Amino acid sequence: MSRFILFFSLLLLLSACGEKNKMRVSGKIENGEGKVLYLKQLNLSGEVDVDSVVLKAKGNFKFSLPKLENPTFFLLKLSDKNFITLLADSTEKIEVIANAENLSKHYDVSSLGSNYIQALNTRFDRTKTEVDSLMKIYNDTPKDEKELIEEVRQDLIEVIDNQKVFVRDFVMANPRSFASYYAVFQRFDDGTLVLNAYDKEDLNLFSTVATSLSLFYPESPRSEQLKNFVLNIRKEIKIGELQSKLKNEAQSNIPDIEEEDLNGKKIKLSSLKGKLVLLSFWASWDEKSRKENKNLIKIYNKYKAKGFEVYQVSLDRSKILWEGAVEQDKLPWINVSDLRFTDSYPARIYNVQQLPANYLISKKGEVIGKDLFGRILDEKLNDLLN
Known part of the structure; x- marks a missing residue:
C-alpha cells in the first residue's frame, strides 16, 4: 500500500512539473455553445493551427503548449473576423473571458503582453472609426462648401497625427516588449503603415525596437526580421542618395514617372x-x-x-x-x-x-x-x- 501511495505521489509531482514547463491559455467564452474555438500561432509566414475545441454550454476551454522559447503571437479565433490577438511568453498562464458574439469588443485577459495588444488595438480601432466618420462627412459635403471641406481635412490630419504620437509614446515606453513590434507594424485598412519607415523620425522608432529585441531576444525570428527590415530600408535610402548624386552629376537619362x-x-x-x-x-x-x-x-x-x-x-x-x-x-x-x-x-x-x-x-x-x-x-x- 505504501508503495502505491509513493508511486501515485511521484505521478502527481511529475504532472505538476510538466505543467510548470508549459504555456497555457484557458478561460471562458460566453454564448459560444457548439462553436469551434481555435488557437492559432502567428508566425512570419502566417497562421499555424495549434489546437481547437468545441465549446460546451459553460464555454470553458483550455489549451496547453510546450514552453515558448521567445514571446509569441497567438490568435484565439472563432472566425476570420472574430478573434483576439494574444502575446504570450515562456510558461505564461493566460486567462481569457470573452463573449462569442464579438470576441475583441470586450474581453478580459490576465497577461501583460496581451493587455498591451488589447490597448493598441482599442486605440487604433478608435482612430479608424474617426477617420471613417470624417470621410463620410467629406463625401456628403457639397464641393462648394470650401470652409467645411478644409475643416474636415484638418481634422483628418490631426486624427492621423495623434495616432502616430500614441504609437511613438508606446514604443518609447516599452521598447523591450514584442507589443512594440506589433505597434510599429500596425496598418490602416489600405495597407499603409501608421509609421513611415522612410521618414527619419519614424525609422528611428523601428531601429529602437529592432536594437532592443535583438539584444534581449537574439534568437527570435521576429527580431531578425525587424533588424533586416531596418537594414534594408537604410540600404534603400543610401542607394537613393547615390542615385541622386549620379543623376545630378550626369544631368541626363532621368528616371521616368x-x-x-x-x-x-x-x-x-x-x-x-x-x-x-x-x-x-x-x-x-x-x-x-x-x-x-x-x-x-x-x-x-x-x-x-x-x-x-x-x-x-x-x-x-x-x-x-x-x-x-x-x-x-x-x-x-x-x-x-x-x-x-x-x-x-x-x-x-x-x-x-x-x-x-x-x-x-x-x-x-x-x-x-x-x-x-x-x-x-x-x-x-x-x-x-x-
Whole structure:
C-alpha cells in the first residue's frame, strides 16, 4: 500500500512539473455553445493551427503548449473576423473571458503582453472609426462648401497625427516588449503603415525596437526580421542618395514617372518631352509647399504659352486631402500621386529629402536645375524661354 501511495505521489509531482514547463491559455467564452474555438500561432509566414475545441454550454476551454522559447503571437479565433490577438511568453498562464458574439469588443485577459495588444488595438480601432466618420462627412459635403471641406481635412490630419504620437509614446515606453513590434507594424485598412519607415523620425522608432529585441531576444525570428527590415530600408535610402548624386552629376537619362491624376488617368513625365518641365514635389499637409504653390501659379501663367509645364507629385496618403488642396489652391497643372505618403516611389527615386522640392527638366529631358523657387525660378525661365 505504501508503495502505491509513493508511486501515485511521484505521478502527481511529475504532472505538476510538466505543467510548470508549459504555456497555457484557458478561460471562458460566453454564448459560444457548439462553436469551434481555435488557437492559432502567428508566425512570419502566417497562421499555424495549434489546437481547437468545441465549446460546451459553460464555454470553458483550455489549451496547453510546450514552453515558448521567445514571446509569441497567438490568435484565439472563432472566425476570420472574430478573434483576439494574444502575446504570450515562456510558461505564461493566460486567462481569457470573452463573449462569442464579438470576441475583441470586450474581453478580459490576465497577461501583460496581451493587455498591451488589447490597448493598441482599442486605440487604433478608435482612430479608424474617426477617420471613417470624417470621410463620410467629406463625401456628403457639397464641393462648394470650401470652409467645411478644409475643416474636415484638418481634422483628418490631426486624427492621423495623434495616432502616430500614441504609437511613438508606446514604443518609447516599452521598447523591450514584442507589443512594440506589433505597434510599429500596425496598418490602416489600405495597407499603409501608421509609421513611415522612410521618414527619419519614424525609422528611428523601428531601429529602437529592432536594437532592443535583438539584444534581449537574439534568437527570435521576429527580431531578425525587424533588424533586416531596418537594414534594408537604410540600404534603400543610401542607394537613393547615390542615385541622386549620379543623376545630378550626369544631368541626363532621368528616371521616368507614371502615376495617376485625380481622375485616375495615368500620366507619364516623359510624355512632356519637348517642353520645359518643372518636376515639383509637394503635399497638402506641408505649409511651405502650399505657400510656394501660390508663387508658382504666377510663374506658370507667365510662361505656359511659351512651352513651360509643371508635373507635380503629391506626397499625400489620402486622396481626400490631396483633392481638397488642389481645389482650394486652384492648381492648374498636372498633379499626380501614388498616395503612399513619404514612401512615395517618385519621391524615393528622386531622393526628395524635404518639401517643397523640384527639378527643372530641359526640352531634351535633361535636369538643368534643382530646387529653384520664386524669383530664381522666374529668372531661369526668362533666360531659357525669352
